[in-house]
Amino acid sequence: MKKLNANTVGHIVVFGNEKGGCGKSTAAMHATVALMRLGYKVGTIDLDARQGTFTRYLANRFQTVMREHKNIPTPVHMPIRRSEAATLKEKMDEESAFFFMALEEQTRDNDFVVIDTPGADSHLNRLAHRFADTLVTPVNDSMVDLDLIADIDPATMDVRGPSTYAKAVMAVREARKKELGLGLRWVVMRNRINPTNLKSKRDIEAMLQDLSTRFGFTYIPGFSERIIFRDMFLKGLTLLDLEGAETGKGLSASQLAARQEVRYLTHAIVPEEMRIALMRRKKASNAA
Numbered sequence: 001m002k003k004l005n006a007n008t009v010g011h012i013v014v015f016g017n018e019k020g021g022c023g024k025s026t027a028a029m030h031a032t033v034a035l036m037r038l039g040y041k042v043g044t045i046d047l048d049a050r051q052g053t054f055t056r057y058l059a060n061r062f063q064t065v066m067r068e069h070k071n072i073p074t075p076v077h078m079p080i081r082r083s084e085a086a087t088l089k090e091k092m093d094e095e096s097a098f099f100f101m102a103l104e105e106q107t108r109d110n111d112f113v114v115i116d117t118p119g120a121d122s123h124l125n126r127l128a129h130r131f132a133d134t135l136v137t138p139v140n141d142s143m144v145d146l147d148l149i150a151d152i153d154p155a156t157m158d159v160r161g162p163s164t165y166a167k168a169v170m171a172v173r174e175a176r177k178k179e180l181g182l183g184l185r186w187v188v189m190r191n192r193i194n195p196t197n198l199k200s201k202r203d204i205e206a207m208l209q210d211l212s213t214r215f216g217f218t219y220i221p222g223f224s225e226r227i228i229f230r231d232m233f234l235k236g237l238t239l240l241d242l243e244g245a246e247t248g249k250g251l252s253a254s255q256l257a258a259r260q261e262v263r264y265l266t267h268a269i270v271p272e273e274m275r276i277a278l279m280r281r282k283k284a285s286n287a288a
Contacts, residue, residue: 009281010043010107013114013269014132018165019148020119022138023191025053026229027222027265028116031136033238034266035112036073037246040278043106045115046079047099047124054116055079061236072241076109078102080124092123099127111278112269129172132184134269137169138191138222141204149188150211157203159211166215173216187268188212189222220264228258238262 015028028044035042046054058077064070080102083094106113115132117125129135139145146152151160162170173184190208193201205221212219223229228239239258244250251259270278 016117040111043110048118186217191222
């Protein structure tokens with residue numbers, strides 16, 4: 001497994017799975033803004049540049065800054081497109097070169113690098129997973145999406161084992177530990193949660209709690225199905241850019257609940273021990 005330059009310091013956070021429509025870009029955007037508002041330097045990479053939701057979200061943000069002179073934090077962003085080279089080898093070589101160039105630059109200059117990935121198995125998607133320090137996998141609140149994580153017997157609802165995607169993540173985690181001596185923190189984020197109290201909703205939560213122990217990931221409740229998470233896309237804004245978002249003053253009950261959901265995600269990405277380590281590293285860097 002290729003190693004990054006020894007001078008790189010940024011923690012790589014990958015939002016990934018092999019299914020589209022699960023809210024990866026929205027979650028990646030909110031995580032990016034949350035980290036910047038905590039004072040971290042953040043760079044972003046979009047590996048799904050053909051669809052480009054993450055890239056368009058950030059482009060809208062840059063336009064809002066220019067148009068309205070808003071003083072809101074914005075990351076340095078790099079989109080990477082799929083290669084159109086003639087052969088598969090040439091495509092993979094070209095994509096790898098652009099990926100490593102972007103990753104080396106972003107990890108050198110930032111505390112965190114947030115990467116959004118395509119909703120399909122691809123060379124760029126696999127590369128991102130291999131270099132993730134933290135992998136965040138959003139799954140929609142349905143049995144269809146749960147199939148991404150586990151192979152479930154439809155007759156008994158027993159878990160027969162990990163799904164193809166979960167097996168791939170476990171293999172990457174083992175390879176990172178064996179070849180690089182590095183861990184992989186896997187966070188599964190239950191997304192677009194239905195606000196009604198359905199039995200199926202409770203069953204999915206119980207199953208994810210159980211799977212987190214079996215497969216070694218951290219489970220977080222994620223984002224509910226709220227209009228606010230989609231409404232501000234055209235302006236490139238997030239919930240955390242609203243006036244009063246920091247204190248909660250002036251926010252509606254729904255907005256306050258949404259803010260807490262973003263905090264769950266942020267705390268999963270930056271647990272207390274990491275926050276302390278980053279603080280010590282910054283103090284040492286400033287002293288030098």
